Amino acid sequence: MNILNAIFRFYVEGFRRMTLGRTLWVLVLLKLFVIFVILRLFFFRPAMQGMTIEEKQQHVAQRLGIPLDK
Amino acid sequence: MDPSLIDWSRAQFALTAMYHWLFVPLTLGLGVIMGIMETIYVVRGDEYWKRLTQFWMKIFGVNFAVGVATGLILEFEFGTNWSNYSWLVGDIFGAPLAIEGIIAFFMESTFIAVMYFGWEKVSRRFHLASTWLTTLGATISAWWILVANAWMQYPVGMTFNPDTVRNEMTSLSSFFTVAFSPMAITKFFHTVMSGWLTGAVVVVGISAWYLLRRREERFARSSMLVGSIFGLVACGLVMLTGDTSGVIVGRTQPMKLAAFEGLEDGSEHAPLTIVGDMKIPNMLTILATHQWTGFVPGINDILNGGYKLPDSTTALSAEEKMSRGTIALEALTLYRSAKNKGETEKIEDLRTRLQENLPYFGYGHIRDKHDLIPPVGLLFWSFRIMVGLGSLFCLIFCLLVFLQYRKQLTRWPLLLHVAVWCIPLVYICSQAGWICAEVGRQPWAIQDLLPINAAVSALQSSSVRVTFFIFLVIFTLLLVAELRILFNVVKKGPQIDETTSPNT
Structure with missing residues (x-):
C-alpha cells in the first residue's frame, strides 16, 4: 500500500507543479475528446459493423472474388 | 467503383498519416539527444547540463502532447474507409499493433511521467534510465508500426485462408518472418535514423537562432555541439540504411525504383x-x-x-x-x-x-496494365527532394562540426541562417521520404495482393470528402496551437544562468 500511495502522491505532486504542462494537458484532453467522442462516434463507424464473422467473410470474399470491372 | 471515393479515401489517409508523421521523427530524434545530454549531466554531475536537458524536454513535451493519439485516427480509417483491407490483413496487423499498444505505449507513458515529474523525486541514475526508456519505448513503438507497413510493401510470412478470407500467421515462425523481414529491418532503421536526423536539425536550428540573436550563447553552443555531432552520425546511418533500402526495393518493388528514376527502359549498366x-x-x-x-x-x-x-x-x-x-x-x-x-x-x-x-x-x-505504373513525376521529384535535402544536411553538419572545432562558429552568420531554415526543410525531406515509400507502392494497398480499388469500403464519396475537410480544419488548428506554444518556449529560452559552471 505504501508503494501505491507513493506512486499516487508522485503523480499528484507532479500534476500540481506543472506550468506549461497544464496547457498541454488541456490540448491533449481536447484532442482526445474530438478523436474519441466526435470522430469515433459520428464519423468513423466500422463499415462492417453489425455483421457476424461469417457475414464479414462472405462480404469480403464477394468483394475480392469478383474483378471490379466485371 | 466511384473513382472519386478512392481518391478522397486516399487523400484522407495521406493527410492523417502525413500529419501524424510531423511529430514522430522529432520524438525519436530529440529523445536520443535528451538522453545524451542527461548522460553528460549524470557523468559530470554538472547542473548546467541538467538545465540544458530540461529545456529540450520542454520542446519534446510540446511535440509529444500534440502528436500523441493522432495515429489512432489512422486505425479508425482502416475500419471505416478500408474495411476489405482491414479484414484481409487483420491477423497480420493485429499482432504488431497489439504489441505496440501494450508494451511500447505503456512503457513510453510510464517513464515519461518519471522524466517530467521525477527530477527531485528519484535518483539521477533512475531518472536517466527513465529518459532513455521513454525514447526506447517510442522507438519500439515505431518498430511495430513499421513492421506492419513493411508487410504491406513486402507481404511475407502469411498464409491466405480462403475460408476466412484472411491472411493468417499460422505459427510462431511466421510471426518472426513478418517481424524480421529484410524490408521491416531496413525500413525501421532508415526511418528511425531519419527521425534522429530531424531531431538533430531542430536542435541545431534553434541553437543557431539563439546565436544569431546573441542570446543564450553558452546554451546554444553546447546544444549545437551535441546536435551537430549527433546529426553527422545520423546522416551517415541514414545514407547507409537508405542504400540497403534501395537494394531491397530494387529486388521486391522494381516498379517503385523505376518510377523514382523515371526509368522507362532498363539496362545492365543503368545510369x-x-x-x-x-x-x-x-x-x-x-x-x-x-x-x-x-x-x-x-x-x-x-x-x-x-x-x-x-x-x-x-x-x-x-x-x-x-x-x-x-x-x-x-x-x-x-x-x-x-x-x-x-x-x-x-x-x-x-x-x-x-x-x-x-x-x-x-x-x-487491374483493368489496364498501365494502372500498374505509380505517379512517376511525383515520385521522381520526391526522391530528389529527399536525397538532395539529406545531402544538404550532411554538408551543414560537417561545416558546423568543423567550425566549432576551429572555434569560428559565429563568424559564419549565413551558415547559421541556413541552419535555422533547415528546420522546415527537414520536415519536407521527411515527408518526401514517406511519399516515395507510399505513393511508390501504388496501385497496391498490399503489394501484388490487393489494389486500392479492391481495398476501399463502399462508402459515399461525399461523406469521405466531408471528413477530409473536418480533419484538415482540426489538424490545422492543432498545428497552429503547437507552433504557437513551441515558439513561445523558444522565445522564452532555457533561462539558464550561464555563469554557473565552467564545464562546457
Missing part, C-alpha cells in the same frame, strides 16, 4: 539521373544491385516481362500476371461456392488452383 540529362553512368545499377553489372528493369520491362529476375527465373508480363490474378479470383469464388454446396471433390482442386496463382491475386483487379 543514375540527377536531374534532366545529368546522369551518372552505371550508378543506378551499382546502387540497386551492389554489383558492377546487373539488370535494372525500367517501367516498360516490368510491364512487358521477359527479363531475368535475381533468382534466375523470367519475369512475367503484366498481362500474364493479370490473367493469373483473374484465375485466382475465380478460384476463390468457386472454392467458396463448392464449400457451401459440399462439393468435396472440387474443393482441393480449387484450393490448389488458388494457391498456385495467389502471388498474382491482386492483378485480377
